[in-house]
Amino acid sequence: MGFSWFPFGKAPFSSAGNPTPKNPNRKLLVPHPLLFGGHRLAKENTKGGMPGMKKGKLVSCLAFAVVFMFSAALLVWAAQQAPDEITIKPALWPTLTKAAVVFSHKKHAQDYKVACNQCHHIYKDGKNTWKEGDAVEKCDKCHTEATVQGEVKLPPDQKKLNLKLAFHNNCMTNCHKKLKAEKPDSKAPTTCAGCHPGAKE
Numbered sequence: 001m002g003f004s005w006f007p008f009g010k011a012p013f014s015s016a017g018n019p020t021p022k023n024p025n026r027k028l029l030v031p032h033p034l035l036f037g038g039h040r041l042a043k044e045n046t047k048g049g050m051p052g053m054k055k056g057k058l059v060s061c062l063a064f065a066v067v068f069m070f071s072a073a074l075l076v077w078a079a080q081q082a083p084d085e086i087t088i089k090p091a092l093w094p095t096l097t098k099a100a101v102v103f104s105h106k107k108h109a110q111d112y113k114v115a116c117n118q119c120h121h122i123y124k125d126g127k128n129t130w131k132e133g134d135a136v137e138k139c140d141k142c143h144t145e146a147t148v149q150g151e152v153k154l155p156p157d158q159k160k161l162n163l164k165l166a167f168h169n170n171c172m173t174n175c176h177k178k179l180k181a182e183k184p185d186s187k188a189p190t191t192c193a194g195c196h197p198g199a200k201e
Helices: 038-046 050-078 105-111 158-162 161-180
Strands: 085-088 101-104
Touching: 085 105, 101 105
Parallel strands: none
Antiparallel strands: 085 101
16 A cells, blocks of 8 residues: 555654655654544554554453453362362361261262262251252351260250261261162162171271
8 A cells, every 4th residue: 555554744764654765754744544534544554553463362361261261160070070089077076986987979979970969968948959060168167066875865956967877877877777778789888887897896
């Protein structure tokens, strides 16, 4: 094109876009791109200029946002993946009266096909509303009643919060014993020593 992007005058280039040999600093009367051609001329002269830079920045920002969201989702997913085995030693009980239970999450989930919401729960209006993908909390976050001897004599509202009853009711009463009644040859433990190594009956 024979026009420069610069506004009227002061462009160190000739109308052909090259330095003027005799006087490279002379002032030139250069038509503004919005004159004599309007938007078409302005578009041609800005090609590869600022709009291109803005587009590049936009693409970079979008790419960064996608990577950030993917990384955040990956971290959440990784945080929710349980280890194969979990040693149950709640902070609510600084000293255990029996050996800690080593729970095989992998076997229960993959081999025994125990549904996630059979253990994980959030009760609302008497119904378990927890679903896979929801946050997984430790049992003693909600079950904060620490009695381990005489827990069956607690008031009903305290029984619901008792951690020992939560473990035994969920694992023994509602799972192992039911399974044993349906399948007598099942190896699901129903005694203290079956879960707590070395425990006396």
